[in-house]
Amino acid sequence: MTAWAWAALCFIGAALISAVGDLVSEEIRGWLDLLPRCILRLAAARLDADQRSTVYKDEWLPELCHVLRGAESRPITRLIRGVTFAIGLLIAARRIAREISRDVPAPPIPLALPNPLALPAALALPALPRPVVKPAGKSFESFYAYYYPRLTKFLQVQARDVSVAEEIAQDAMLHAYDRWDDLLTYERPDSWVFKMAIKMLRGLEARARLQPRSSEDSDNELGIKTGTDENLSDLRLDLAAALKTLPRRQAEVISLRFFSDLTLAETAKLLGLTESTARYCQRAGLAKLRQKLDPGSGQAPSLLRGA
Amino acid sequence: MASVIKVFLEDPDQPRYGFELMGITGQPSGTLYPILAKLERAGWLTGGKEAIDPRAEGRPPRRIYRITGDAVPAARVQLAALSERYRPPSRRLPLLDPQGGIL
Numbered sequence: 380m381t382a383w384a385w386a387a388l389c390f391i392g393a394a395l396i397s398a399v400g401d402l403v404s405e406e407i408r409g410w411l412d413l414l415p416r417c418i419l420r421l422a423a424a425r426l427d428a429d430q431r432s433t434v435y436k437d438e439w440l441p442e443l444c445h446v447l448r449g450a451e452s453r454p455i456t457r458l459i460r461g462v463t464f465a466i467g468l469l470i471a472a473r474r475i476a477r478e479i480s481r482d483v484p485a486p487p488i489p490l491a492l493p494n495p496l497a498l499p500a501a502l503a504l505p506a507l508p509r510p511v512v513k514p515a516g517k518s519f520e521s522f523y524a525y526y527y528p529r530l531t532k533f534l535q536v537q538a539r540d541v542s543v544a545e546e547i548a549q550d551a552m553l554h555a556y557d558r559w560d561d562l563l564t565y566e567r568p569d570s571w572v573f574k575m576a577i578k579m580l581r582g583l584e585a586r587a588r589l590q591p592r593s594s595e596d597s598d599n600e601l602g603i604k605t606g607t608d609e610n611l612s613d614l615r616l617d618l619a620a621a622l623k624t625l626p627r628r629q630a631e632v633i634s635l636r637f638f639s640d641l642t643l644a645e646t647a648k649l650l651g652l653t654e655s656t657a658r659y660c661q662r663a664g665l666a667k668l669r670q671k672l673d674p675g676s677g678q679a680p681s682l683l684r685g686a
Numbered sequence: 687m688a689s690v691i692k693v694f695l696e697d698p699d700q701p702r703y704g705f706e707l708m709g710i711t712g713q714p715s716g717t718l719y720p721i722l723a724k725l726e727r728a729g730w731l732t733g734g735k736e737a738i739d740p741r742a743e744g745r746p747p748r749r750i751y752r753i754t755g756d757a758v759p760a761a762r763v764q765l766a767a768l769s770e771r772y773r774p775p776s777r778r779l780p781l782l783d784p785q786g787g788i789l
Binding site for chain 2: 436437438440441442444446448463464465466468469471474475478479537538580581584622627634
């Protein structure tokens with residue numbers, strides 16, 4: 380046999396082997412593509428007979444088609460996604476069948492809340508986030524809804540007493556209500572209300588100072604009860620000790636910014652400062668607080684971080 | 687289950703598909719579909735068929751789920767209660783002296 384004949388034979392052999400290899404890989408590909416459907420059919424076999432058409436044909440199969448088509452040009456991704464989807468359903472098929480077949484009315488969904496008493500208790504607490512949308516309209520109601528909680532919080536920090544804070548906040552809001560038409564012509568009605576509340580608090584303090592002190596409140600200038608001292612947390616003690624060392628202005632700015640949720644501009648306006656002064660006070664106060672609260676690492680606790 | 691309900695509450699009018707919910711909540715099909723079945727049986731979700739022409743799309747219509755109008759407030763309450771239950775305990779705030787400084 381000549382060398383030419385050998386070369387032709389080799390060429391034909393190689394072409395044959397390559398064609399057969401292609402056929403085999405095509406065959407395997409076809410079988411692998413069928414694999415998710417086969418598993419899904421096994422899963423359907425675990426359903427009750429009357430559920431198969433609704434669950435398997437109407438839901439599982441269309442969804443599997445969607446999964447497979449989503450990765451049409453990526454055979455390995457397609458195989459993995461399809462098989463994972465089908466195996467999950469194969470495992471859960473009995474559970475799904477039980478859920479569907481129960482004729483008794485469904486129990487209320489507890490969402491991992493086995494104790495029914497937990498619900499009213501949770502509802503009584505402010506679980507939902509506070510509205511942070513500023514009152515855009517001119518109604519007193521929206522103004523009140525937005526600023527009353529902030530004013531109370533601010534006064535509470537200042538006066539150390541919830542009932543005093545609420546009383547003053549309500550009085551200030553009442554004054555605002557009386558002259559609401561006038562206030563609407565002001566640039567910042569909220570500033571007026573806060574200033575009014577501060578004046579009322581200062582008046583109260585002045586009257587308390589003039590009254591003769593009784594022995595039990597000798598350490599309390601205002602005669603305002605301070606019954607929550609036993610409940611002070613460690614953080615509060617730390618913060619209290621640290622805030623004590625700050626200049627009054629810085630302490631006020633930090634109080635308004637972080638405990639009354641006011642913006643820097645609002646804080647500045649309220650205290651009669653320029654915005655840059657307020658920013659300086661805030662930065663200087665926070666830096667001092669950071670140092671006081673955690674002198675080792677120079678890191679602030681999460682409350683102050685990112686401020 | 688809470689994560690599934692949260693997805694429905696984000697846009698109550700938006701119909702959702704099972705595979706889409708698997709992607710959003712990160713739950714496998716074996717966990718998600720029993721939850722959907724339970725919620726549907728409880729009346730929180732209603733099922734329906736996608737409005738497509740199977741011939742034009744080349745695939746059968748998929749099943750869609752919607753949250754029912756009655757379930758929305760109840761679901762909100764349940765989620766709020768759940769979030770309240772797992773809320774970390776709050777700390778008391780420090781008090782400022784009206785005269786300046788800290789009491």
